[in-house]
Amino acid sequence: MRELTVGKNDAGQRLDRFVGKSLPLLPPALLQKYIRLKRIKVNGQRAARDQRLSQGDVLQLYINDEFFDQPREENMFLTLFKPSLDIVYEDENLMLLNKKAGLVVHADETEKVNTLINHIQAYLYQKREWNPRWENAFTPALCNRIDRNTGGIVIAAKNAETLRIINDKIRDHELTKRYLCITLGAPRPPAGEVENFLRKDEKKKQVFVFHKPVSGAKTAVTRYKTLQRRGELALVEVELLTGRTHQIRATMADLGCPLLGDGKYGNGEKNRGYGETRQALYSYQLTFDLPTDAGILNYLRGRTFQVEQVPFREKYFG
Structure with a gap:
């Protein structure tokens, strides 16, 4: 008191x-x-x-x-009385969250409170699973990030061992992430694997695609498969074999079929015609391949988790 x-x-x-x-x-x-x-x-x-x-x-x-306490960035989660999370899966080590498009994962210059990590920390605090005042308390952390205007599965670690393991497995490509997107025009051929080179312009917050190695560019490998077509739109599943900034958006635009709603790499006139202001891109499926030892997470080996309702798929492909 x-x-x-x-x-x-x-x-x-x-x-x-x-x-x-x-x-x-x-x-x-x-x-x-x-x-x-x-x-x-x-x-x-x-x-x-x-x-x-x-x-x-x-x-x-x-x-x-x-x-x-005085408000600081690391305790802003306390201001969330009713955290809002779409939990795909949860156990004692981790959480898989379905992040909605429009929500930032961490605080930035435009949003300090309503972030995914704040909702996670508020949720665990209110469940009494975590308290920053506990001695040697680990702060729940995100293992991967998704752009503000992209939705999909994000992994949150509840303990330091899980964070270490997941980070290692992501680095070693032992997790498979698949995305759904809608493109303006269908890629040709309808399925394939593309290797290109992406160079990021930090000032413009944009990447540029090259078809041969250039200074400052990183190799990007993208596997895709067209699932459905309806008029000029195509529903495409994409698997990232590398994880580069804006890889899917830039690569599909380079193939001549930009993402619907993409304001940076897409077709503004077409986007306005459909009334879309966010790229139709969703990280909808995650598989824990884990071909090598995963310690306390071995029980996840071979398991796949999926978001069943992807808003733009329901809207355009029913």
Whole structure:
């Protein structure tokens, strides 16, 4: 229990507004709940959220210590009272999350609170599986990332051993990730494997495709297969044999069939005609091949996880 004393400058404020200002990490919905549960009292008595405070009033707050911290990037998860996650799979070591297009995985210049990692940490904190104040506490971490406007499966590690193993397996290409995308025009041939070279321009946040080695470019290998066609649109499954920035988007555009909705590498006029503002790209399937020892994750060997409902597939291919 902690106490707060109302000073002269705060007299006359409502209880909920005074506490909200004093504890910015406490979510408003949780604040109201704590008042109802009498975990926030005034002068030892139950109080209503709209009670006006007087100078010298003493508030008793039966609230976790974490909420008294100052806001920092690493504790912003506390502000999420109701984390929103689409969990594909979860066990004691990891979580597979279906990230929706439009959600950032980590804080950036445009979003600090509503991020995938904050939702994960809030979820595990509220389940009492993790608390940053525990001694030697491991912070739940993402093993892979997906662009803001791309949806699909993201792996989150609950412990350091899982993070190490998954990072090693991704590096050694022991996990198979398959994507679904919709292209404007169908790739020719309808199935194949493409090797090219991608060079990233950091200032433009864009990659450029080359068909022979050039300075600063990295080899990119992409395997694809056309699944369906409907008019000028094609539903294509893509497997990445390398993991380069914007690899699928740049490669398919280079093949003459850019992704529907892609504002950077695609056809703006066509995208506007379909009303699409995000690239039709989804990391929909993950297989733990694990041909070599995976330690505590050996039980995942050979297992495949898949997102069954991919929004743009349902929209255009039913």
